[in-house]
Amino acid sequence: MTLALLVEQLFNGVQFGLMLFLMAVGVTLVFGIMRVINLAHGSLFMLGGYFLMAALAWTRSYGLAIPLAFVGAALVAVVLEIVVLRPLYRRGPLDQVLATFGLTLFFNEAVTVIWGREPIPLSIPPFLTGSVEIIPGSAYPIYRLVITAVAIVAGLLLYLLIARTRIGALIRAGSDNREIVAALGININLLYTLIFALSAMLAALAGIMMGPLLSVEPGAGDPILILALVVVVIGGIGSVRGALVGALMVGIFDTLSRVLIPLVIQTNATSALVGMAVYVLMAVVLLFSRTGLFAAHRG
Amino acid sequence: MTLFGRRGALLFVLLAVAIALPPYCGTYYTRFATQIAIYGMAALSVDLLLGYSGLITFGQAALFGVGAYAAGMLTVYGLTDALLTWPLAILVSMLFALAIGALSLRTRGFQFIMVTLAFAQMVYYFAQSLRNWGGDDGFTLPQRDSLKFISLADHTTFYYVVLVLLVLVVLLANRIVKSEFGMVIRGIRDNERRAAAVGFPPYPYKLVIFVIAGGIAGLAGALMANHAKFVSPATMSWQLSGELLAMVILGSANSLIGPILGAAFFLAFRDVLSDFTEHWMLFFGPLLVARVLLVKDGIWGMLVRATGADDKLGEPKVDFPEALERAADSKPGAAK
Numbered sequence: 139m140t141l142a143l144l145v146e147q148l149f150n151g152v153q154f155g156l157m158l159f160l161m162a163v164g165v166t167l168v169f170g171i172m173r174v175i176n177l178a179h180g181s182l183f184m185l186g187g188y189f190l191m192a193a194l195a196w197t198r199s200y201g202l203a204i205p206l207a208f209v210g211a212a213l214v215a216v217v218l219e220i221v222v223l224r225p226l227y228r229r230g231p232l233d234q235v236l237a238t239f240g241l242t243l244f245f246n247e248a249v250t251v252i253w254g255r256e257p258i259p260l261s262i263p264p265f266l267t268g269s270v271e272i273i274p275g276s277a278y279p280i281y282r283l284v285i286t287a288v289a290i291v292a293g294l295l296l297y298l299l300i301a302r303t304r305i306g307a308l309i310r311a312g313s314d315n316r317e318i319v320a321a322l323g324i325n326i327n328l329l330y331t332l333i334f335a336l337s338a339m340l341a342a343l344a345g346i347m348m349g350p351l352l353s354v355e356p357g358a359g360d361p362i363l364i365l366a367l368v369v370v371v372i373g374g375i376g377s378v379r380g381a382l383v384g385a386l387m388v389g390i391f392d393t394l395s396r397v398l399i400p401l402v403i404q405t406n407a408t409s410a411l412v413g414m415a416v417y418v419l420m421a422v423v424l425l426f427s428r429t430g431l432f433a434a435h436r437g
Numbered sequence: 438m439t440l441f442g443r444r445g446a447l448l449f450v451l452l453a454v455a456i457a458l459p460p461y462c463g464t465y466y467t468r469f470a471t472q473i474a475i476y477g478m479a480a481l482s483v484d485l486l487l488g489y490s491g492l493i494t495f496g497q498a499a500l501f502g503v504g505a506y507a508a509g510m511l512t513v514y515g516l517t518d519a520l521l522t523w524p525l526a527i528l529v530s531m532l533f534a535l536a537i538g539a540l541s542l543r544t545r546g547f548q549f550i551m552v553t554l555a556f557a558q559m560v561y562y563f564a565q566s567l568r569n570w571g572g573d574d575g576f577t578l579p580q581r582d583s584l585k586f587i588s589l590a591d592h593t594t595f596y597y598v599v600l601v602l603l604v605l606v607v608l609l610a611n612r613i614v615k616s617e618f619g620m621v622i623r624g625i626r627d628n629e630r631r632a633a634a635v636g637f638p639p640y641p642y643k644l645v646i647f648v649i650a651g652g653i654a655g656l657a658g659a660l661m662a663n664h665a666k667f668v669s670p671a672t673m674s675w676q677l678s679g680e681l682l683a684m685v686i687l688g689s690a691n692s693l694i695g696p697i698l699g700a701a702f703f704l705a706f707r708d709v710l711s712d713f714t715e716h717w718m719l720f721f722g723p724l725l726v727a728r729v730l731l732v733k734d735g736i737w738g739m740l741v742r743a744t745g746a747d748d749k750l751g752e753p754k755v756d757f758p759e760a761l762e763r764a765a766d767s768k769p770g771a772a773k
Contacts, residue, residue, distance in 0.1 A: 175547050177679075225730050231547055232493050236686055237729040239679040244722030251716050364558050364675065367551040375548055413562035417555055421540050424552065428543045 142276035147397045148390065149272070153282055155389020156289035160344040161366035162373070162381040163296065164337030170376030171313045172330055174226055177238040178218065180363030181245035182338045186211050186345025187354040188249050191258055200263045207346055208339055215338030219331045227330075242360070250356045257355035285347040292343060293382070300378065309333060313376065365392075368416060372423045374430030383431060392416050443744055448694065455600060460593050468664075471596045473704050474603045475660045477697030480684040481610060482653035487682070488691030489614055490646050491626035493550050495678050496537065496557030500651040502673030504530040504658025506564060509668035512578045519582035519589065523659045530655020531648050533560065538647035542640060557678055564670040575669020582663055589663065599660055603697070606653055610693050613649065622646050683725050689735030698736045 161183060168176050189210040193203035222241065226234050262281045269277040300306040308329055311319045320326040345359065352358060369388050373380025395415035400408050423431065459470035479501050486492040507526040516522050537560075541552045570576050581589040589595045613619050625632040625639045633639060662668045671677070680703065688699025706724070710717035728735075734742070 169547065175550065222726060222730070229729075231550065232487070232682075232686070233729045235493060235495065235550060236679075236682060237726045239683070240722040240725030240729070242722070243676070243679075243718045243725070247716050247718035247722065251719060360675065361558075364554060368555045371544075371548055371551050371555065375551075410563050410566035413566050414559050417559035420552070420555055424540055424543055429548070 142273050143397070145273055146276055146278060147393055149278060149286070150282070151390035151393035152386065153286045153289070153389070154393055155386040156286060156293070157344045157348055158362070158365055158369050158389050159382050159385035160289060160292060160340045161362055162369040162385050163293075163378055164340050165363075165366050166370050166373070166376055166378060166381045167309075167333055167337050169370075170378075171309060171316075171333055172223070172227060174223060175231055175234050175238070176223075176337075177235060177363065178241035178245065179337070179341055179366065180359030181242050182211055182215065182341040182359070183345040183348075183362050184249065184354075184357070184359035185214060185245065186342030187260065187349040187352075187358060188253060188258075189342070190346045190349055191260055191354050192253075194260075200265075204346060208342060211338050211342030211345075212335045215335045216331055218338075219334040223334065224327070224330075246356045246360075255356060257353040259353050260349040262350045281350065288343075288347065292340065296340070296378075305329075305332070365416065368420050370430075372420055372430055374433040377430070377432040380430055380432030388416055388419065391419050444741060447740060447744055451694070451698075452604070456597075459596060464592050467592045467596050469704065469708065471592070471599050471664050473697070473701045474596070474599045475657050475664060476681070476684065476704065477700040478603050478606055478660070479654050479657040480681050480688070480696035480700045481606060481693060482650040482657065483681045484685045484690055484693060484696045485610055485613075485646060485650045485653070487685055489619065489626065490622050490643060492542075492643065492647065493682070494541075494553045494647075494650075495550050495675070495682065496541075496553035496555075496560075497650070497654050497681050498675070498677035499537070499557035499560040499673045500530045500534050500654040501658040501661070501677070501681075502564060502668075502670070503533045503560065504655030505662040505668045505672045506570075506658075507655070508582070508659035509576065509578055509662040510570070512580070512582055512662070513576065517580065517582045519584045519663075522582050523656060526659035526662075527652045527655045530658065531652040534648045534651020534654075535644070538644050538651070542643050542647060554675060554678065557673065558675060561670055561673040561675070564673055571669070573670060575667060575671070578662060578666040578668070581666065595664065599664070602656065602660070606656070607693055607697075610653070613646075614693070618642070618645070685735075687725075687728060687735055689737035689739075692735075692737045695735050695737035698740075702736055 161179065164182075165176060165179050168174055168179075186207055189207035190203055193206040193210070194200070197203050197206065218241065222237055226237055266281045266284050269279045270283070272278050298306075300309055308319065308324055312324075312326065312329060316326060319329075341359075344362070348362075365388060366385075369381060369384040371384075372387060373382070373384030392415060396412050399412050399415065403411065427433075455470065455474075459467045479497065482500075483494065483497045486494050486497075504526045507529040508522050511522040511525060516525075537553070537556045541549055541556060544552050564570075565573050581595065583589055584598065587594060587598070589598060614623075621632065621637045621642055625637065625642055629639045658672065661672065684699035684703050685696045686699070687702050688697065689695030703721075706721060707717055710720060
């Protein structure tokens, strides 16, 4: 185990954590403001990858395909919000869980019908291939650096949007008391549609960027969704700051445990321990805090 | 749910159909009915939590799968006495439920859903990493267990054993629900703060019902392992957890019988549509959304109303702090 390898894995961990943040922040925003638990969020991650793949086949240009994939994901989100989510706002969590679970089943099958069951490999954009030496003697892929940077920029833009703009003020107000916001003459329906589309686009962004690293396949969003839920539980449901801290913790912890545990323990149980590490982390956090690290809402 | 009156008659008809029809229709449908009974049992365990305790668990498949793995492994090791392996499988599932419940029940509402889902996923990955047991592919059982002098290899015999166990589980669950313990559980569901105020701390009661439900799911899992003579991590997938919830809701929560009818509907839906298309989920997803958004009642609720058999079933109330105050002034659920 060299220092170079450790640093490289740390980079990977941060990068994975930031991807999880893009997912988790959508889950936590939609819950914090709309009080809806959205299990279909993983589908939007998956659709990001599929839309990019389809748009690439059609336009043969990353410059066109990436915006198209975004527009596609946003459109799906707007339709979903209007048709399925709106009636759910006044329903209990059970109805929300079942309806959004039903959507996940639908989308997983729909992409199978359209693009088949086989995983589809996506290649890294040609201008982002290659690697650089961050620390001497260890080459690090440019693509991973770029998606890390993009995720950081997206996170900063989101922060500016929430902290500095009028829409952000409405979002914050809406999460505190939606009745009052509506009573002040704000079109709360429009605000909800916007937030849902925004969270969908962040999920799609993660899906687009992870496409070349994982592969595009039916159900690709499900494990990511579950990890994002773990992040939200650790960070505290409804808290954007919690989502960031939780995501980085989970990303780094997961990546490092994959490297370090096999070095320390070499038995049959090794791979089991590696797969379970993140959930143990969640259990430990729950032992100390029932509501996560940065609980925005009690309960 | 009395054993008399129209509701009793309805139950009697259902039981008569369950006893008489499948063997009459041949092996395929006997196996099909066995599946319904097994998934019905698992869905019933979800209903104990969802309908009667207000706990939305999205991880019951993990306990189902643990039961299946425990029974399957013991059988492979040569322990084929059902009176030994099945109780052991139940015990193992209850232990897992104790561990998962002890942690998950510290949380409430939305968090509880996410945490049960996450722990179920953890168990799933654990099963997947068992290389000696086939990893992701799972493993096959050399034979079914045997019940003393009864061989379970015959599909019809096995079906009746499963059916008897299902009836016993329903009677047991009915007993639990109507007992003092069951009343406390429903009291906690309807208003946790009040229950605590009159001397019933919620946590231990919830944990006990969670472990009981885990045991029932474990038995269902053990039966599934014997039915299919095959066990794989798929028995623990989060989709199955969701499908179990869907069965409860399709059939009517808060009724013990509803989940079994829900399981029958789900499996029949899959079976019929599979004849036309492999993409039956394309239709089941929207059906679930439509059930949630448009229809008020599940199958059992509709049946009960259509036949005029006594009172209406309440929609399940759930452990959801924001809904607490609203729940406080509506009446408790159906079972009377």
